[in-house]
Amino acid sequence: MSGRTRVSWNSGVQIEVKGAFNIVFDPSSRRQRWSIAFVSHGHTDHTNILKAGGLHKVASLPTICYYESLHGTPSPFVSTCRYGQRLHLHELRVEVLNSGHIPGSCAFLVDDDQSRILYTGDVNVMSSIIQEGFKPAECDILVMESTYAHPVFKFPPKEGVYLDILEWAAKTALSRAIPLLKCHPIGKAQELIALFNKHSNLPVVVDDIVFRTTKSLYKFDLLFFGSNTPEGREILKSGDCVFISSKPPVGSSLLGRPLKKAIATGWAAKYKFKSFDAAFILSSHCDYYGLLDIVEQCSPKHVYTFHGYSKYLAAVLRRRGYRAGSLI
Numbered sequence: 649m650s651g652r653t654r655v656s657w658n659s660g661v662q663i664e665v666k667g668a669f670n671i672v673f674d675p676s677s678r679r680q681r682w683s684i685a686f687v688s689h690g691h692t693d694h695t696n697i698l699k700a701g702g703l704h705k706v707a708s709l710p711t712i713c714y715y716e717s718l719h720g721t722p723s724p725f726v727s728t729c730r731y732g733q734r735l736h737l738h739e740l741r742v743e744v745l746n747s748g749h750i751p752g753s754c755a756f757l758v759d760d761d762q763s764r765i766l767y768t769g770d771v772n773v774m775s776s777i778i779q780e781g782f783k784p785a786e787c788d789i790l791v792m793e794s795t796y797a798h799p800v801f802k803f804p805p806k807e808g809v810y811l812d813i814l815e816w817a818a819k820t821a822l823s824r825a826i827p828l829l830k831c832h833p834i835g836k837a838q839e840l841i842a843l844f845n846k847h848s849n850l851p852v853v854v855d856d857i858v859f860r861t862t863k864s865l866y867k868f869d870l871l872f873f874g875s876n877t878p879e880g881r882e883i884l885k886s887g888d889c890v891f892i893s894s895k896p897p898v899g900s901s902l903l904g905r906p907l908k909k910a911i912a913t914g915w916a917a918k919y920k921f922k923s924f925d926a927a928f929i930l931s932s933h934c935d936y937y938g939l940l941d942i943v944e945q946c947s948p949k950h951v952y953t954f955h956g957y958s959k960y961l962a963a964v965l966r967r968r969g970y971r972a973g974s975l976i
């Protein structure tokens with residue numbers, strides 16, 4: 649915290665700058681004192697504020713598209729932002745950075761002339777098939793997520809995981825079963841569809857939710873079929889396809905064919921997923937080591953952590969000589 653700036657948790661990450669704006673990042677509900685709210689990305693736990701009226705909100709266009717695909721039109725007073733943009737809010741400048749998490753996800757660098765405060769949102773330094781990774785920026789105060797901030801979370805390089813997923817799906821389809829991959833419908837699903845479009849001949853069938861989220865952003869760039877459309881059902885019946893689903897059907901068969909299920913998530917680095925035939929460590933977040941790299945490269949005077957293993961990461965950083973604390 650600098651003399652002029654106070655960072656705290658108030659339903660989201662709140663930054664109060666004396667004599668300037670009070671701003672908030674990813675709040676889950678509205679407070680009266682805020683001048684403006686920033687929404688870092690389209691995952692549902694970050695977009696609640698888009699339905700709140702009477703508050704100016706800022707989000708990227710992909711974030712708004714994702715939101716609209718699942719929740720309808722946001723309430724009024726939403727401005728769109730894009731990577732590289734510098735917003736001027738009275739005495740503050742806010743630079744919009746790519747956080748590398750999912751399409752349209754933003755980190756925000758706030759400059760009040762005395763200190764630079766970097767809010768990472770959910771963040772990933774590893775590039776994916778659809779997105780560049782986050783590039784750390786020097787700052788005085790770093791406010792960072794810590795979802796996977798424990799040494800048990802060491803994620804393998806994406807290329808190897810991609811190959812494993814392609815091989816599993818191909819072998820499963822060859823065995824005349826339908827390969828189903830369960831994943832988050834926002835971000836991860838589009839990553840997997842792009843993977844199969846670019847590196848496999850298997851047609852991609854998706855469930856209703858993935859159909860809506862993907863269509864909102866990639867109507868023309870990715871090829872996929874809804875499982876409830878006539879084409880989608882025909883392809884599923886043939887078995888020569890991959891099925892990407894956010895909510896897998898119960899049971900071990902679909903349309904008369906055996907169904908093999910796999911899950912793609914960072915949690916597979918720690919947990920066994922016994923109800924699935926396979927689990928792939930594929931994450932939209934940094935692992936523990938990536939988070940430590942961000943801190944080193946940003947070289948902050950003070951670090952605040954939030955989400956997941958936030959207290960653990962703050963303690964690790966203090967042992968390494970940083971002033972660090974968990975916001976929640």
Ligand SMILES: [Zn+2]
Binds near residue numbers: 689691770
């Ligand atoms: Zn997220």
